Amino acid sequence: MSNPLPNGVGAEVMAEALAEFRNIVGTDWVFTDDEAVSYRDPYPLTNDDSRFAAHGAVAPASADEVQALVATANEFGIPLWPVSRGKNFAYGGAAPVLSGSIVVDLSRMNRILEVNEDFGYALVEPGVSYFDLYNYIQEKGLKLWIDVPDPGWGSVVGNALDHGVGYTPYGDHFGMQCGMEVVLGTGELVRTGMGALPGNNTWQLFKYGFGPYVDGIFSQSNFGIVTKMGIWLMPEPPGYRPYMISFDKEEDIEQVIEILRPLKVGMVVQNAATVRSLVLDAAIFETKSKYYSGDGPIPDSVARAIMSDQQIGMWNFCGALYGPPPVMDALEGVLRDAFASVPGSKFYLEKDRKRRPDILIHRAETMRGIPKLTEFNFLNWDGGGGHVGFSPVAPITGEDAIRQYHMVKDRVREYGFDYMGLMAIGWRDLHHVTVIVYDKNDAGERRKMDELFRTMVEEAADAGYGEYRTHIQYMDQIAGTYSWNDNALMRMNESIKDALDPKGILAAGKSGIWPKHLRGGERS
Amino acid sequence: MRRRAFIGSAAALCAMPQALIETASAAGGTQAATAIIFDARFAAAARLADALPVRGPRLRTRGDVTDFGRGLQSGFDEPLVLHGITTESFAFCLDVLLRERARTALDIERVDRDLHRWTLETFPRSGWSARA
Numbered sequence: 001m002s003n004p005l006p007n008g009v010g011a012e013v014m015a016e017a018l019a020e021f022r023n024i025v026g027t028d029w030v031f032t033d034d035e036a037v038s039y040r041d042p043y044p045l046t047n048d049d050s051r052f053a054a055h056g057a058v059a060p061a062s063a064d065e066v067q068a069l070v071a072t073a074n075e076f077g078i079p080l081w082p083v084s085r086g087k088n089f090a091y092g093g094a095a096p097v098l099s100g101s102i103v104v105d106l107s108r109m110n111r112i113l114e115v116n117e118d119f120g121y122a123l124v125e126p127g128v129s130y131f132d133l134y135n136y137i138q139e140k141g142l143k144l145w146i147d148v149p150d151p152g153w154g155s156v157v158g159n160a161l162d163h164g165v166g167y168t169p170y171g172d173h174f175g176m177q178c179g180m181e182v183v184l185g186t187g188e189l190v191r192t193g194m195g196a197l198p199g200n201n202t203w204q205l206f207k208y209g210f211g212p213y214v215d216g217i218f219s220q221s222n223f224g225i226v227t228k229m230g231i232w233l234m235p236e237p238p239g240y241r242p243y244m245i246s247f248d249k250e251e252d253i254e255q256v257i258e259i260l261r262p263l264k265v266g267m268v269v270q271n272a273a274t275v276r277s278l279v280l281d282a283a284i285f286e287t288k289s290k291y292y293s294g295d296g297p298i299p300d301s302v303a304r305a306i307m308s309d310q311q312i313g314m315w316n317f318c319g320a321l322y323g324p325p326p327v328m329d330a331l332e333g334v335l336r337d338a339f340a341s342v343p344g345s346k347f348y349l350e351k352d353r354k355r356r357p358d359i360l361i362h363r364a365e366t367m368r369g370i371p372k373l374t375e376f377n378f379l380n381w382d383g384g385g386g387h388v389g390f391s392p393v394a395p396i397t398g399e400d401a402i403r404q405y406h407m408v409k410d411r412v413r414e415y416g417f418d419y420m421g422l423m424a425i426g427w428r429d430l431h432h433v434t435v436i437v438y439d440k441n442d443a444g445e446r447r448k449m450d451e452l453f454r455t456m457v458e459e460a461a462d463a464g465y466g467e468y469r470t471h472i473q474y475m476d477q478i479a480g481t482y483s484w485n486d487n488a489l490m491r492m493n494e495s496i497k498d499a500l501d502p503k504g505i506l507a508a509g510k511s512g513i514w515p516k517h518l519r520g521g522e523r524s
Numbered sequence: 525m526r527r528r529a530f531i532g533s534a535a536a537l538c539a540m541p542q543a544l545i546e547t548a549s550a551a552g553g554t555q556a557a558t559a560i561i562f563d564a565r566f567a568a569a570a571r572l573a574d575a576l577p578v579r580g581p582r583l584r585t586r587g588d589v590t591d592f593g594r595g596l597q598s599g600f601d602e603p604l605v606l607h608g609i610t611t612e613s614f615a616f617c618l619d620v621l622l623r624e625r626a627r628t629a630l631d632i633e634r635v636d637r638d639l640h641r642w643t644l645e646t647f648p649r650s651g652w653s654a655r656a
Contacts, residue, residue, distance in 0.1 A: 383634070
């Protein structure tokens with residue numbers, strides 16, 4: 001099957017545009033036909049191959065080339081879909097919302113422009129991965145830690161722009177962003193914050209600059225292509241002590257989250273800690289077949305067997321202490337006392353964990369900013385290799401945690417899947433991220449997944465919970481749940497879109513934001 | 525280089541990319557398997573791996589492709605042909621990692637509930653393999 005053309009663009013026009021793209025970036029860096037297959041979503045949730053299919057891809061090496069590509073796209077009316085490294089798997093990867101788009105693959109723009117040890121920041125291009133930045137810091141012997149999401153091959157820029165999270169005290173990735181350079185849909189190059197002042201030496205030090213603080217509008221959006229971004233890095237602490245607290249019963253989550261809230265708000269829990277469910281943790285090192293040969297979700301007896309075998313709980317709270325030993329000792333004492341009130345809870349340090357491999361030993365590396373790919377193991381829980389993330393946000397309260405847990409767990413199990421969720425504790429919020437693993441090669445399973453996901457989005461929204469991030473297939477639906485005041489937020493987003501990208505060539509449909517010529521009509 | 529020294533060694537997985545490159549180069553670019561990777565958690569994987577002919581090492585994994593990713597620093601001038609009996613995500617992740625350095629072709633089929641049998645070939649590509 002040939003790659004689709006975007007709505008309103010004929011084959012001749014596309015061919016002319018591609019020829020111009022080759023003039024800009026070089027023939028080696030324009031990908032068409034079979035070479036565009038690698039930009040497909042590896043975890044599709046649709047049985048329609050014509051959806052989310054790029055026509056081709058182009059890989060620029062500099063902001064100048066990005067500007068030239070945008071100018072050409074404007075001239076020919078070619079929709080572009082920028083990706084940093086295209087590793088946003090479970091959310092669509094490098095695939096565009098609008099079929100026929102040309103992916104702008106920024107992974108060649110992989111320069112680490114500066115790492116400043118005194119102030120703790122890096123200035124990077126979108127093609128820099130967590131592995132790249134980590135290796136750079138190690139090679140230079142700098143006393144800095146990075147904050148990593150679970151897969152280390154993603155883009156530092158891309159993850160932050162998609163509101164991704166990690167697990168050190170710097171886990172709010174977009175919160176740690178400081179200053180960016182952006183190519184707008186008009187082709188203009190802009191620097192935000194202090195970067196707009198020529199000769200400044202504070203671009204990565206002070207976020208706000210002067211006037212409206214605009215950086216946020218370039219996250220999860222299609223208003224521009226970010227070509228440089230500053231990110232704050234944590235100084236290597238004088239001490240590091242990871243810990244895990246296990247809890248025996250499903251219903252413990254209510255009490256655990258209630259205990260956690262003041263500890264997090266009061267910064268006794270210093271990092272972006274997580275409370276992870278039994279099956280998610282078990283699946284990091286083993287597959288379901290080791291414990292259960294039946295179909296459908298595991299019964300309670302099997303859950304108990306897994307707990308015993310891997311020495312983990314129905315819930316496992318992984319956190320870490322950072323600082324001088326006397327500080328860590330004091331904080332550890334507070335944590336032990338706080339959670340001792342949960343019957344059956346067990347507090348572990350690394351030295352207490354005997355089994356290898358082990359979940360705390362694994363998470364301990366992530367919580368100190370070491371990039372890995374280990375978490376991909378959970379995709380194999382039932383062998384199918386596909387996964388999608390459902391991620392509603394809640395306050396850090398026991399009432400909301402147990403409500404969300406039952407809402408999601410009951411639906412997931414009703415559809416025949418095991419519940420594999422975690423609660424990531426932010427500054428004031430709880431991200432309830434549930435991964436659902438499925439057989440990506442089974443059309444029936446994809447159909448079932450799609451129905452399950454759409455149902456959960458509606459039920460969560462009806463209860464006042466919205467997602468913080470989502471797969472390309474659900475961007476329209478989830479944008480539609482943020483409908484307060486007759487969709488005032490979307491109207492504002494569309495106004496910004498029309499101003500910054502008047503021809504609507506950037507990332508059509510991203511976060512449900514469509515260019516004017518594609519609003520409310522036929523898009524493919 | 526002693527190929528047998530790599531069997532069963534976790535450290536070998538980190539050194540695997542270089543070992544594979546040397547094996548592929550020594551073989552003069554023939555299409556026989558450069559190496560076999562199997563998931564040591566599953567007896568069936570070991571059995572199936574033993575039955576496959578290979579020019580280079582038989583390497584164990586427990587499903588985590590991290591060490592291979594850390595060891596991968598340069599591109600491939602000679603094609604690699606890897607056979608594997610692993611979980612699906614190991615093959616997927618390996619393909620993604622190698623695709624950053626070369627063109628790849630992954631042929632994969634499910635063997636049982638957990639395991640997939642696959643062949644992953646790399647082909648030099650003037651663009652991407654020159655990025656390193």
